[in-house]
Amino acid sequence: MTDQAVAAGGVRSFFGRQRELKALRADIERTGLDTLAGHKAPRARVLLIAGRAGSGRTALAGELVAGLGDAYPDGVYRARLTEPGGDPVPTARAAQGLLKDLGVAEPPGAAEDELTEMVREALSVRRTVLVLDDAVDAEQVDPLLPDNPDALVVAVAKGPLTGIPDVRPCTLGGLDPKSAIELLTTLTGSVRVTVDPQAAETLVEECGGQPAAVVLAGRWLAARPKASVADLAKRLRALNGDPLSRTFRLVHDSLPQPAARILRFLSLAPLGRADAHAASALAGCSVSAAETTLAGFVGLGVVREEGAGEYEVPGHLVPLLREQMEERDRPAEVQLARARMLERTVRLLQSCRAVTEPEGSAARKKLAGLPRALRFPNVAAAAEWLERRRPVLLASARLAVADGELDTLARRLVAALVRAETAHRGAEAAAPDLYGLHRLVLDVAERRGLHRERAAALLNLADLDAKTGRTEDALTRYRAALDAGKAANDPYAIGRAMESVGGSYQELGDWQRAGDWYGRALAQRLARDERADQARLYARLGAVQTYAGRYGEALRNWRAAAAGYRRLSDLPGYARALSEAARVQEYAGRPEECLRTCEEAVEWARRAQDVRLQAALQLRLADTLDRLGDPAAARLHRSAAERLLGTEASAYEIRSASLED
Structure with missing residues (x-):
């Protein structure tokens, strides 16, 4: 970003460009082509400030926007569309940043089209200015343009944005000599310019009138009170290249x-x-x-x-x-510098997460052994650092993975960032970031042939897909995770993937396939004697068989689940499994058995001190007694439920008249 606005004595000043400012303001007011043709403008007015890096184009955009506050009361939003090194910023990432600034929740893993549509929708009802800085081409800009003629877009680019209709560019060259000398004087003081005004003119000519070059030249002179303006102009003339690169090389070579x-x-x-x-x-x-x-x-x-x-x-x-x-x-020195930076970032992230652990925990003891510079004094300080540095940390993870030569450090960095974000922000709030981080893990795992890490990344991504309603995508990833788990011979990944495939089919309403996959997962858990997982899978099998209307099989599985929970001394789980068994008995037309099972479930819920479950079961008992022709007993159970939950009882009611309830 080029800034010709210079801090001098704590005051920022803007130099020159009055003609350009006047033209841009006139462009805002001019009649658009749609209006001239008798049509209502469908989109925001787009102003383009074009110029090479260092020409002051971003500063001009800032000066323009600063004077538009009254006309656009809903604020100014900014997105940078080029990385500092020159690589284009993916449109999806630019949209993510805008959504954050707009206060719009981003669905994890959303596609670019969905994200840009959300940006346009959020801006469609606001009278705002959108500044798109350092755009590469029209393809970056077009998806972000608000469908709102009351909004204004100020795009900054190197050249024209061919393809964006009704754009009148304001093309920047160098500053006029008077303004360039004013800028130089602000930096150097007036004496050296006043005593040799011709040398000052020569110097700004050598700088091409580019604000960035003039700033570097002025700062160089300010740091050397005995150097003359003429001497600097002579030095620049002896160097090759464009004005900015020559001025920068002079400053760089003057450093120790x-x-x-x-x-x-x-x-x-x-x-x-x-x-x-x-x-x-x-x-x-x-x-x-x-x-x-x-x-x-x-x-x-x-x-x-x-x-x-x-x-x-x-x-x-x-x-x-x-x-x-x-x-x-040397390349080896550069790679070592990258590695040192990544290692320090990993240790800071580990410290950031460790400070959230309880006092006396192993993590806190390890934290106490770190150098003071790597420790956070409290949770609030760590959370503030993480939030402030989050864009940089995410960029660091992307760069580390893209590098390809530091994959071990990259994996550690991503893992540390996932843990820190989850600890401070919670899994739900951090989900959009976590989705991108899991994708990075997947990239490294596929590049290095790490099947276990690939399975873990695919499972994590699929879970986020499932939570956001992309069930088909989740199913594809769960199947890929199963293949990766088998390649890694990882029983946990295999079992988890099979169960999740079953869950996806259940979400899609394919009870047959869901039951089949739950059965495969259950067989594996039985072979490994993993009892908690067995109980859960019996319950999931019971649920899909209930939905499919296979009540005999469903009842057997719910009873098996109940027995498993009881062996585990999981009283709430036991009570819930009994309540589901009672539901199946009711659906199967066996109300007396349903009543007995439900009464047993109520007793176990009471022992488990699960008030909500107990109240819900009391209401189910009441429904069953009504159908059995005992309204008096039904009223007693409803009264008991109301006493347990007060006026909120209805919020937790479990009805059982039909499968849809």
Whole structure:
């Protein structure tokens, strides 16, 4: 992101571009082609600010948007469509970020079309400005355009967005000389510019009028009070390349070697963002040295301070830093820097999760042995760090997996991030992130032929698919997980996959196939003498056989489930299995047996102190007694249920008149 707005004395100022601002504001008010043709505009007005990196295009967009608050009261939303290194951001990921900002819950694993539709729907009823920064092409922009003529989209791109109708681009070149010199003066002070105005003009010409280059030149001069403007212009003239790359190379080459190395390695930081700990890990230096160096970089304009001890490398400098790194640093050193950064991130995530464990636990004891820099003082501090760093942590996981050379560290990082997010945010809130992380695990497992990890990733992804209603997708993944479990000879994965395949068929209403798969899973559990799993599978078999109307088989399985729960001393489970057996007896036309079984279930629910279950069973007893012609006894049981649950009894009522109830 290029920023020609410069912090000077704590005040941000914007220089030049008044003609462009006026043209953009006029474009907002001008009549669109649809209106001229007599049609209502179907979508938001799109303004395009086009220019090369370093031209101040993002700063111009910010200045424009800052003056539109009254016309667009529902706020400004932003999405960056290019990674700092130049790779396009997938549209789905951009949509995810917008949904988060809009306060719209994202379904885990949702497809790109679904996510972009949700963005458009959320923006369709808001009078907002949507800033799409650093767009690569129209294919990135088009899916995010709101179907709302009262909204405004400001797109920032290198060139035209062919394919977006009715877009009038505002193309940026360099700043006019007067504005460029004003910008330079703000950075260097007025004396050196005043004593040699011709040299100042020459310098901004060497910078091509590009705000980013002028800022670097001005910062370089500010750090060297004895250097003249003319000397800097002469140095730049002697270098090859475009204005920004020449100015950057001058700044980089003026740094001491250790500082220059830290700066180059910052290009490895996910999203170009790092704190002192990440910088120290990348460079292999102390945290204090990294902190001092980062503060110096802010003064030179090569990083921005983002608050909370975090720094960001401007996006237009990341490719230049990587060029320097490829030229000056050995590949083994670069890989070692990546590994150090990932290892520190893993340890921070482990510490972030460990702080949620009870005092005296093994995790807390291990946490106490970590260096102070890797420990969090309390749960709140860890949660705040995780939330603030979450985009960077997710990007770190993606980069680690994409690297392909550090798969062991990548797997540890993903596992640590999954545990930390689950511990602090809960599985449901973290589900969209977890879906992406499980996909990363699957990528590594398939690349390395790790069948056990592949089975685990597929099971986790399938579970999330099942929870969001994508049952067919879940079924496909459960079957793939079964194959992977067999390849790994992993009994847990095999049994879990078979049971889950049965659950998918049950969700699809295919009772025959569901029963068949539950039976296969049960056979495996019986062979391994896994009694808790046996009881659960007997219950699941009983349920699908009840739905299928095979009451004899259903009753046998519910009784087997009840016997299993009783052996396990699981009194609530025993009571529930008896209650389901009573339901089957009722469906089979055996009300007297149903009554006896239900009474037994009530007694066991009372012993288990499960008030809700006991009340629900009392209501079922009442229904059965009504059908047996004993309304007085039915009233007694209903009264008992009401006493147990008060006015909320109806919320927990279990009726049994039909299978649909």
